[in-house]
Amino acid sequence: MARSKRRGAAEINSSSMADIAFLLLIFFLVTTTIANDKGLTLQLPPDPDQIQDVDIKMKERNIFKILINSSDKLLVENEPLNDVHKLREMIKKHVLNYGRDPELSENPEKAVISLKANRGTSYDMFIAVYNEAQGAYYDIYAQKAGVTNAKWRELSSDLSNPDNKALYDKAREGIPMSISIAEPN
Amino acid sequence: MSKFKKKSNTSQEIPTSALPDIIFMLLFFFMVTTVLRETTINVRQKVPQATELRKLQRKSLVSYLYVGEPKNTVLYGDEPKIQVNDVFIEPKDIILWVSKEKDKLTEAERDQITIAMKADEDVKMGLVSDIEMQLRKANARKMMFSVRQKTDD
Numbered sequence: 001m002a003r004s005k006r007r008g009a010a011e012i013n014s015s016s017m018a019d020i021a022f023l024l025l026i027f028f029l030v031t032t033t034i035a036n037d038k039g040l041t042l043q044l045p046p047d048p049d050q051i052q053d054v055d056i057k058m059k060e061r062n063i064f065k066i067l068i069n070s071s072d073k074l075l076v077e078n079e080p081l082n083d084v085h086k087l088r089e090m091i092k093k094h095v096l097n098y099g100r101d102p103e104l105s106e107n108p109e110k111a112v113i114s115l116k117a118n119r120g121t122s123y124d125m126f127i128a129v130y131n132e133a134q135g136a137y138y139d140i141y142a143q144k145a146g147v148t149n150a151k152w153r154e155l156s157s158d159l160s161n162p163d164n165k166a167l168y169d170k171a172r173e174g175i176p177m178s179i180s181i182a183e184p185n
Numbered sequence: 186m187s188k189f190k191k192k193s194n195t196s197q198e199i200p201t202s203a204l205p206d207i208i209f210m211l212l213f214f215f216m217v218t219t220v221l222r223e224t225t226i227n228v229r230q231k232v233p234q235a236t237e238l239r240k241l242q243r244k245s246l247v248s249y250l251y252v253g254e255p256k257n258t259v260l261y262g263d264e265p266k267i268q269v270n271d272v273f274i275e276p277k278d279i280i281l282w283v284s285k286e287k288d289k290l291t292e293a294e295r296d297q298i299t300i301a302m303k304a305d306e307d308v309k310m311g312l313v314s315d316i317e318m319q320l321r322k323a324n325a326r327k328m329m330f331s332v333r334q335k336t337d338d
Contacts, residue, residue: 014205017205018201021205024212025215028215028219029215037247037301038331039238039239039241040235040237040330040332042329042330044317044320119310119311123304123305123306123309123313124233124307127233127235127306127330131235131236131332135236153240157239157241160242
């Protein structure tokens, strides 16, 4: 019987395990870009060659005009504006006017935010203005749905959930997000 | 005095046997959250900040487009350029690129393609609107301006 029975458990030396794991960890740390797929969404209008030019008559009061010139200066409803952040309240007031102020919109359905930039406007400025315009609408929807703005954006990104969809439709009813971005000149 | 100096005979070592487990946990975290870099970005990217960000639902439908001043200004000049999949393209080539990207998707998903544009903050709106126009022509009408979440200012 050559089989000698050894006493004591046979152990694999695992002290280098941490080193191996560290090496892998460092590899993934270096190659990683943490998934970043957030941004401002935008639905573009159809191909201009395929839509016929139709003159749509709109009342001046329903349109909230924002112009940005090539030196990033704002002209809002024919008056200069320095602070971009003021836009949000102005837009909310415009959309939710319900005919009270004769200068502002008749009702939210007819209200349009018209945004026009210049070819020399910086992308940074455009994003700032567009952010405020979308933010104003999100604020309105969120308030109607009884949630915070951040929560609203989260639930409106996932409409596959029927609860979200119901809330989404309810809040948006009668208030379409009409932000029109004109081609810059 | 030596009354207080009680030398205990127990060993003072910190047990390190759990260390590999901790490291493995970190490792798995990074493995799961990782997206391996597919393209080297050759344009300057200082993305503007905004607050009203929304998440995209399905990442497989997203195609990325980078706009900015080339990093190698000696070779490519300092005019902002459009980069897709490692190459610079002209605005008119966008239609072709979009149709190639659409071919990668299944029939049903083709009109849901989302173009995420990551542009440098110094890019002018002229170029951005040229891109938008080409996307409209290519019938890729879902778009996203990829921006950073604004930190408190």
